[in-house]
Amino acid sequence: MDEIDRRIINALQTGFPISERPYLETARALGLSEQELLDRLDRLLKDQTLSRFGPLYDAEAMGGALTLAAIRVPDERFEEVTNIVNAFPEVAHNYARNHVLNMWFVLATETPAQLQQALISIENQTGLTVYNMPKITEYFVGLKLEA
Amino acid sequence: MLDARDFELLTEIQSGLPISPRPYHEIGQTLGMPEAEVIERLTFLKQTGLIKRLGVIVKHRQLGYRANAMIVWNIPDALVKTLGGRISRSTFVTLCYQRPRTTEWPYNLYCMIHGKDRDTVLAQLEQLSVDCNLDQFDREILFSRRCFKQRGALYRPVVAPAKPPEFAHG
Numbered sequence: 001m002d003e004i005d006r007r008i009i010n011a012l013q014t015g016f017p018i019s020e021r022p023y024l025e026t027a028r029a030l031g032l033s034e035q036e037l038l039d040r041l042d043r044l045l046k047d048q049t050l051s052r053f054g055p056l057y058d059a060e061a062m063g064g065a066l067t068l069a070a071i072r073v074p075d076e077r078f079e080e081v082t083n084i085v086n087a088f089p090e091v092a093h094n095y096a097r098n099h100v101l102n103m104w105f106v107l108a109t110e111t112p113a114q115l116q117q118a119l120i121s122i123e124n125q126t127g128l129t130v131y132n133m134p135k136i137t138e139y140f141v142g143l144k145l146e147a
Numbered sequence: 148m149l150d151a152r153d154f155e156l157l158t159e160i161q162s163g164l165p166i167s168p169r170p171y172h173e174i175g176q177t178l179g180m181p182e183a184e185v186i187e188r189l190t191f192l193k194q195t196g197l198i199k200r201l202g203v204i205v206k207h208r209q210l211g212y213r214a215n216a217m218i219v220w221n222i223p224d225a226l227v228k229t230l231g232g233r234i235s236r237s238t239f240v241t242l243c244y245q246r247p248r249t250t251e252w253p254y255n256l257y258c259m260i261h262g263k264d265r266d267t268v269l270a271q272l273e274q275l276s277v278d279c280n281l282d283q284f285d286r287e288i289l290f291s292r293r294c295f296k297q298r299g300a301l302y303r304p305v306v307a308p309a310k311p312p313e314f315a316h317g
Contacts, residue, residue, distance in 0.1 A: 015201060042166050049205070049206065049209045052162070061195070104217070134247070139234065
């Protein structure tokens with residue numbers, strides 16, 4: 001990845017035009033030719049520097065439901081509980097974190113009712129309390145992981 | 148509101164836009180929709196916020212961001228909106244949410260900082276604390292130890308079935 005790749009990634013994290021020639025517009029703003037931008041994006045996707053080039057949807061606006069949940073898992077049960085939680089297709093991310101609440105995961109479902117059901121099922125299968133922390137407000141972040 | 152054509156469009160583009168000079172024309176060809184209609188519908192979907200963002204989705208680790216910390220604060224309810232707004236404008240904060248407190252968990256404001264290493268993240272957090280005057284509030288820093296699972300959330304539009312796209316955090 002060189003300086004031009006970095007500029008492309010940084011510019012395209014903030015948005016992409018919805019117009020007839022969006023790559024041409026973006027390329028001009030970056031001082032590149034359209035073909036060079038296309039070639040570089042293609043390569044960055046193929047070598048997996050970028051996971052995707054496209055939309056990020058608002059799951060809730062789509063009628064879906066999302067939440068962040070946490071469990072206090074006893075050390076000796078950590079692997080067992082991880083396997084139970086990860087087996088749920090509703091679990092999108094699951095992280096071990098350095099706290100007494102040591103397992104944190106994101107649940108995403110098509111409907112709010114399914115979310116509640118998944119939370120109950122995880123409690124039933126693990127025998128542990130699941131702390132549900134749905135968002136109240138999301139503060140807008142411009143997004144930038146500077147390349 | 149949204150109609151079946153909007154959902155077809157959302158389903159068609161969710162795995163990515165074509166990397167070619169006229170991507171919206173190409174999408175239209177697949178769906179039997181004129182380019183102008185694709186552009187009009189996507190512009191609307193973006194304006195309504197249903198498409199939160201259009202552009203590159205990066206892999207943190209590929210860019211060298213190996214440390215990820217979730218920082219939680221207990222902020223008085225009267226201040227949480229103002230401080231959430233200020234924290235989210237910091238250049239290195241990648242996510243910022245207000246969430247409910249629970250009996251065992253007094254924290255109500257969450258942010259994520261992705262950094263190249265732990266020391267950088269801690270230094271950024273200190274700067275954030277100074278800039279937003281956060282030292283007076285109880286907080287905890289939860290670094291991730293292991294990532295067990297990471298995938299796009301399952302999304303099946305009302306009309307058409309789809310492959311998993313990616314969402315921001317819950």
